[in-house]
Amino acid sequence: MPTTLLNSELPGLNLIHRGKVRDVFALSADELLIVATDRLSAFDVVLPDPIPGKGEMLTQISNFWFDKTAQVMPNHLTHKSVASVLPHGVDAALYARRSVISKRLKPVPVEAIARGYLIGSGWKDYQASGKLCGITLAAGLRQAEQLPEPIFTPSSKAAVGDHDENISFDSVVATIGAELAEQVRTATLALYRYAAAFALERGIIIADTKFEFGTDVDGKLYVMDEMLTPDSSRFWPAEQYQIGISPPSYDKQFVRDYLETLGWNKQAPGPKLPTPVITGTAAKYAEALQRLAQIQLD
Template identity: 60%
Template sequence: LKPIPVEAVVRGYLAGSGWKEYQDNQAVCGVKLPAGLENASKLPEPIYTPAAKAEMGEHDENITFEQTVAMIGPELAAQIRDVSIALYKAAAEMALQKGIIIADTKFEFGLDKAGKLVLMDEVLTPDSSRYWPLESYVVGQNPPSYDKQFLRDWLETAQVGGKPWDKTPPAPRLPKEVIEKTAAKYQEALTRLMG
């Protein structure tokens, strides 16, 4: 497949970088949202908030749908947006029946030799999705999660050479307990979703 340099992010809830951006301008990736939303608020409808794929080791950059159109053309951009929202809605409905909220997720796509759009990379894993237990969900608070947020939070306080890690290589060495707790969260998501 020829990878498309766009991460197709769909958000059903306001969290993470989306929450930060909303606080600044009541929008996420150019999508205007209602006033008065709080951290972890459910959005009226899932929104498509793409990101430009960064080089390995760099951070992806949130972009608008219009920037995606400029990068890959209107038809392909619309197809990716529509497929991504449909996938998110179907997955979120199934997960909710198992007591898990999928707050947001990302998909990656490529084109085959015939130019057909193909879903690629991992899909709906704790690495690409934000999973929250339904029973702990409260608007205004970051719920406990079954995803990589625990690891992200640890990295925010990690030290390299006696100083806070600045998110450039080398990364801090992960303690065994952080690895084990992250793995346990992933396993809990699997158990709850699969029964």
């Protein structure tokens, strides 16, 4: 059965970051232990209720994609045993499927977003300006329409509780330099194209997704953190896709849609979720994992 973990507690290990979903512990100068909890964020606010098994599903789908795309882009995984680094007395089963030991990299301070379809904030931007994150698009495009080519639309990396802001490619260059900016853009689009084609064969459209990258001491670029999960991507069932509407989704749009009915101001603290929303969200994550990776967590 899936386990439930809201906050990881690992006495003796150095917690260096508690994010919206992941808790990161330093193991050495070269390695980290990354734990995906069952926390859920929406509109950049961490909600009070966990989604049971979510962290396990996120980790399993990320690991699936890291393995699938290793020939496209190197990643942060070391494939070392998590059980070997857990403190004495900790329930290893609680952490086994939600944790990885990774290379300790220097994060690139940019959210690397690839968009293949006109939806979400991109659709709103296009309606208002005819542009998507500053990139001029053809006139007459409709909601959820596939773009002629995937585009790179970076954003800033906000702290927990703050909101990411769309930025231009020139801003990325100014932040990290032209060479690294071009590497990030190229890798983002290559990973998206590969994954989108693979997923479509399994009946899932990846409308857009977000990657995070880091560099090692030699400046080599790696994809890291999570990859092509329902938290970082917009997944649509291909058989229900229609242009002109916001298609049903496997991601946390299910939760966002519920929250939009509450009149909540989208500031912390977030509202509690009713049981049907919690179980429905877990079921959507599980279905995406099954359809994409043929993995079922019993």
